[in-house]
Amino acid sequence: MGRVLVTGASGFIGSHIAHYLQAQGWAVRGMVRARTHGNTVQFPLVYGDLLDSDSLDRVARGVDTVIHCAGLAHRPSATLDEHIRINVHGTRSLLCQAIRHGVKQFIFMSSISVYGKHDEPYREEHVLRPVTPYGHAKARAEDVLQEMAASQRLPLVILRLSTVYGMGGPGNVNRLIRAVRTFGPIVIGDGKNEKSLTYVQNVAQLIDHAMTNHPGTSAICNVSDPRPYTLYEITETIAKTLQCQRRIVRIPKSAAVCGSQLISLAFRLVRKQSPISPQAIGILTESSVCDASRLKRELGFEARILLEEGLKCTIAR
DSSP states (O other): OOEEEEETTTSHHHHHHHHHHHHTTOEEEEEESSSOOTTSOSSOEEEOOTTOHHHHHHHTTTOSEEEEOOSOOSOTTOOHHHHIIIIIIHHHHHHHHHHHTTOSEEEEEEEGGGSBOOSSOBOTTSOOBOOSHHHHHHHHHHHHHHHHHHHHTOOEEEEEEOEEEOTTOOSHHHHHHHHHHHHOOEEETTSOOEEOEEEHHHHHHHHHHHHHHOTTOOEEEEEOOSSOEEHHHHHHHHHHHTTOOSOOEEEOHHHHHHHHHHHHHHHHHTTOOOSOOHHHHHHHTSOBOBOOHHHHHHHOOOOOSOHHHHHHHHHHO
16 A cells, blocks of 8 residues: 545545545545644644645655645635636646655546536536636646646546535535425425536545556546436435435425525524525536546446435435
8 A cells, every 4th residue: 555645634525535545554644734633533644735835845755646635615705816826826836746756646636617518418528618716727727737747757637526425515415415404305496407426435435446456547537426316316315314204395496596595694694504595506406417437437436335325324424
């Protein structure tokens, strides 16, 4: 087993990856920005900042593989310039230090947000047309990494993650769980829109698999369960897992947006986070589907923890 650096090791995805790899016998080093996680992890922590090249020089020493999860995400108010500064320039600085210290493989957590809007499932060969600052920054970071890695003949794996859920997750699946727990099972619109999802441990297992079986491989792969799920199926499975006996209620999207505005206002008045928002309604009622067949074809991996089991693990913890 080799020596692994996981950046963003205090974040949702990074922490799950680091703990899983540690349990599999990898020598894990976790990079974090804040000094508040020392008593909650089972692996060494190093303190670094993507905008501080001296700190990146320290954290990149003596590792074989870098798994780059750190970055700016889930901050709707962040500007494109902020995303570029952290997610592009910071990523470039990290790879520079990794190359300098002889890292043998670089694994980058990207996102299907790089695709933007397409009328068919996202495939890796599609032209990238990102529409959000986060998507733009991830796409530009991919370009930077591919150019630098090719010039140094460094194996580079880019994983374009679909929606990832699990305990502590900040995304819409976890918001939907909170909403069903609070209000009962509600489907916005007709519920037929589809979502590509995957449980966070699938991502950790994928990285373990890639480092073990494909240490010299370069690849760009979408990451999701083998098939998408409809919004109705996701809501129904959440209600079943929560043992909610109430029937699913369908609400028109326009009414849901108005209702979410009122709910958000009420939660703000009591200084609590609302379980739903107008923006979340918009994302929730769109289809977002990717084709993950290349993942199985090129890396020999297919997600094993599917929706029902993944939700049970998320809700039980």
